[in-house]
Amino acid sequence: MAEEHRVTLHGMWASSFCKRVEVALKIKGIPYKHVEEDLMNKSPLLLQYNPVYKKVPVLVHHGRPLSESLVILEYIEETWRNGPMLLPEDPFKRAQVRFWVNFFQQVKFSQVQLFENNIFYATITDGEEQEKNIKELHEKLRLLEDGMNDYYVSNGKTPNERGNLGVLDILVWSTFAPHIVYEEVIGTKIVDPEKYPLIFSWIAALDKVPVLKELGYPHEKLLALLLSVRNTMLKTS
Known part of the structure; x- marks a missing residue:
């Protein structure tokens, strides 16, 4: 083949x-x-x-x-071991990264509570249900902001100062790069630069990386999809 x-x-x-x-x-x-x-x-x-x-x-x-x-x-x-590595070589640093990777897929009350779930459900709900998802999302963002500050301080570099992309970059970018689109649909800030300066600046830096620009979410197409799904879900709820 x-x-x-x-x-x-x-x-x-x-x-x-x-x-x-x-x-x-x-x-x-x-x-x-x-x-x-x-x-x-x-x-x-x-x-x-x-x-x-x-x-x-x-x-x-x-x-x-x-x-x-x-x-x-x-x-x-x-x-594919001969390409750029997605995880640190140092076993302790690798374990730290894996901890935060698992945070993106954390389990709570026997249900997977994903960042993506909170973001998506906030776009297709209204009222108390929407507020609940937005609140949970901000609680996780606060934990991630604080955790990443501690992680990068302990390792001596901020996300923007490293030369290579790793698995945490992949997760942060894939999850939050389209935050502006979701904010348009929801009508409220998700990645607030005042509340989450590290995450906000991290996303901004990643958006400039050529490979990520190539794979970026098309704004208008994603906005149209989310609005369509939201309208459908609200009509059937």
């Missing part, structure tokens, strides 16, 4: 989970074929490759499928 076709990513353009994988592949310089999935009409291949969750992303390498974005990131890191 030709080199450029031995890695295939089944994804969806607006999914932050798929963006995680795309960024990792680009950073590592791994050629891949992208298959855009319609999540309202999932392809037979997607259902075959991910029969458990039936969702994107799915990475297919030499015909073998993998699902779940963090699992895929770990696989990419361990398989």
Whole structure:
């Protein structure tokens, strides 16, 4: 099989989970074929490759499928060792990064409480339910802001001073790069530069990185999608 076709990513353009994988592949310089999935009409291949969750992303390498974005990131890191590393070499620093990676996927009351869930549900709800999701989001952002300040102070550099992109950069950018679009839909600030100066400046710096600019979320297209989903969900609620 030709080199450029031995890695295939089944994804969806607006999914932050798929963006995680795309960024990792680009950073590592791994050629891949992208298959855009319609999540309202999932392809037979997607259902075959991910029969458990039936969702994107799915990475297919030499015909073998993998699902779940963090699992895929770990696989990419361990398989392509000759490219830029996504995790620090030092075992302690690597463990610190993994702690904050898990924070993005933390479990609470037996349900996965994702940053993405709070952001998305805030866009498709109103009233108390929306306020609840926004409050939970800001609680997590406060913890992340404080934790990243401590992490980067202890390691001697801010996120903007490092030369390479790592897994935390991938997660922060894929999750929060479209925050302006979500703020337009919700009508309130999410990443407030006064409340979260490190995260805000980190996102701004990442937005200037060529590979991330290439993979960025198209503003108007994402705004139209979110408004459409919001209108549909509010009508049916």
